[in-house]
Amino acid sequence: MIVFSLRAKAIPEHCSELLHFVTSIQEEVRLLDGCLGCHCYQSVEDNCSFYFIERWSEHKYLESHMHSDLYSAISGAFKVLAGGAKVELAHTGTYEDRVHGPSIIS
Numbered sequence: 001m002i003v004f005s006l007r008a009k010a011i012p013e014h015c016s017e018l019l020h021f022v023t024s025i026q027e028e029v030r031l032l033d034g035c036l037g038c039h040c041y042q043s044v045e046d047n048c049s050f051y052f053i054e055r056w057s058e059h060k061y062l063e064s065h066m067h068s069d070l071y072s073a074i075s076g077a078f079k080v081l082a083g084g085a086k087v088e089l090a091h092t093g094t095y096e097d098r099v100h101g102p103s104i105i106s
Contacts, residue, residue, distance in 0.1 A: 004089055022052055052074075
């Protein structure tokens with residue numbers, strides 16, 4: 001599984017606009033092939049701080065998404081409404097890998 005996230009602090013006058021945008025596109029992202037989940041979290045301490053997380057089954061699906069018009073809209077919104085975002089990418093193993101260790105093919 002691949003976890004892709006964007007962390008950003010919205011420009012104060014654009015906090016509600018960024019929140020509205022991310023909540024409006026989450027379902028569209030969730031419907032994409034290979035998407036295992038899409039969520040946005042807003043800080044309780046600073047309502048202008050957001051953490052947008054997408055989980056993908058395989059890298060090819062994330063790669064396809066990152067070349068889409070939808071991703072361009074997401075990226076553009078974070079650039080305009082927050083002045084950019086910190087991008088994080090993490091690869092995790094499957095549940096079986098964590099329980100039994102990775103499979104070995106000989």
